[in-house]
Amino acid sequence: MTTGSHGSLAGKSILVVDDVEKVRDELVAQYRAIGLNVAGAVSNGLAALEFLRVNHVDLVSLDIIMPEMDGIECYRRIKAEGMTALPFFVSWLAGDPRVADALKTEIPADLFQGKPVTESSLLDRVAKVLARPAVVHFASTPDSANAEDTANEMITAA
Numbered sequence: 197m198t199t200g201s202h203g204s205l206a207g208k209s210i211l212v213v214d215d216v217e218k219v220r221d222e223l224v225a226q227y228r229a230i231g232l233n234v235a236g237a238v239s240n241g242l243a244a245l246e247f248l249r250v251n252h253v254d255l256v257s258l259d260i261i262m263p264e265m266d267g268i269e270c271y272r273r274i275k276a277e278g279m280t281a282l283p284f285f286v287s288w289l290a291g292d293p294r295v296a297d298a299l300k301t302e303i304p305a306d307l308f309q310g311k312p313v314t315e316s317s318l319l320d321r322v323a324k325v326l327a328r329p330a331v332v333h334f335a336s337t338p339d340s341a342n343a344e345d346t347a348n349e350m351i352t353a354a
Contacts, residue, residue, distance in 0.1 A: 209252075211281070212237040213244040213267065214259040214280060223313070230319045237352040241265030245273055246333065248281060253281050253327060260287040260295070271303060284325045304328070309316065 198318045214220040217239070221296070224234050235253045238244050240262045248256070256274065258267035265273075269281045274296040289295045291310020306328070309321040 204326070205319075207233070208254045208322075208326070209233040209235040210255040210257055210322075211247055211251075211253045212257045212268065213236055213239075213241065213262070214257075215239045215262040216259075219259075219311075223318075226315050226318050227257070227311065230322070232322070239263075240269030241267060241273070244270050246278075248274065248279050249277075250280055255322065256281045256283040257286050258283055260285055260289045265303060268299070268303075277331050282325050282328070283307070284308065284321060286318070286321070287311060296333075 201326065208231075210227050211236060212223045214223060214237075218285045220237050220239070224237050227234050232255070233302060236247050238247055239319055241258070242265045244256060244258070245265070258270055258271075260267040267285055267287065271285075274281060274283050285303075286309045290308035293305075296305040296308045306324050309317060
């Protein structure tokens with residue numbers, strides 16, 4: 197189903213971060229179909245941070261499992277560096293409620309969108325991310341370290 201351009205997304209830009217080129221290309225097409233300006237597409241968290249340090253975007257679509265720097269660490273760095281882009285996750289693991297639960301002290305559950313996606317599900321997720329109130333970012337705590345360990349165990353088991 198093609199939803200077409202959505203008025204509330206007019207002028208909004210996104211960076212797509214996924215290590216699988218085919219998936220990255222599909223996400224780029226889907227984001228464009230819902231009316232987002234795709235400012236860039238990169239294959240890992242390090243490349244995303246480099247891009248974000250020199251380019252302004254409104255949103256960052258992050259895969260979770262990627263080489264060099266995963267999406268969770270990229271999310272942390274975006275927040276730690278005070279970047280204004282709004283990151284969220286589009287990943288196979290994001291569809292597993294145990295991942296969101298393991299990271300709940302650090303990352304709100306509504307920032308996770310499981311794959312596969314449709315234009316409609318992406319539109320809904322983007323609308324939720326854009327509607328979020330400003331949040332206070334918490335420093336890393338022992339609980340967040342334990343949450344990361346739990347998430348990493350689940351990744352390894354998958």
